[in-house]
Amino acid sequence: MTLKNERAEMADDYNRGMRAEIRELRAENVRLRAALEFYADPETYMALCMMADPPCGDFVRDFSVVPGAYTDRPMPGDRARRALESKP
Numbered sequence: 001m002t003l004k005n006e007r008a009e010m011a012d013d014y015n016r017g018m019r020a021e022i023r024e025l026r027a028e029n030v031r032l033r034a035a036l037e038f039y040a041d042p043e044t045y046m047a048l049c050m051m052a053d054p055p056c057g058d059f060v061r062d063f064s065v066v067p068g069a070y071t072d073r074p075m076p077g078d079r080a081r082r083a084l085e086s087k088p
Contacts, residue, residue, distance in 0.1 A: 036080045036083060036084060037080075037084065039076075039077045039080040040077045040080035040081040040083075040084050041077065042066040042068065042070075042075040042077065043070075044077070045075055045076050045077065058079075059076065062076050062077065062078050062079050063075060063076055063078055064078035064081070066081075
């Protein structure tokens with residue numbers, strides 16, 4: 001095998017690996033976006049009352065008013081909604 005063929009084979013292996021990694025990252029992106037959309041949806045949290053027992057961390061700061069028929073009040077998921085609204 002010549003050096004040129006060897007380099008071409010190495011480049012093919014590298015490109016195959018990169019394509020596989022890109023496919024994996026795209027699949028992970030789909031899964032993570034679905035989870036983010038779940039937590040961003042105010043209808044996920046249709047409860048009469050939410051009480052967070054300490055220590056509840058950032059959860060108590062993750063509320064924002066969401067206009068809607070049943071959600072004209074602070075609803076959790078603010079961080080997820082802001083992340084979905086921002087586009088890179």
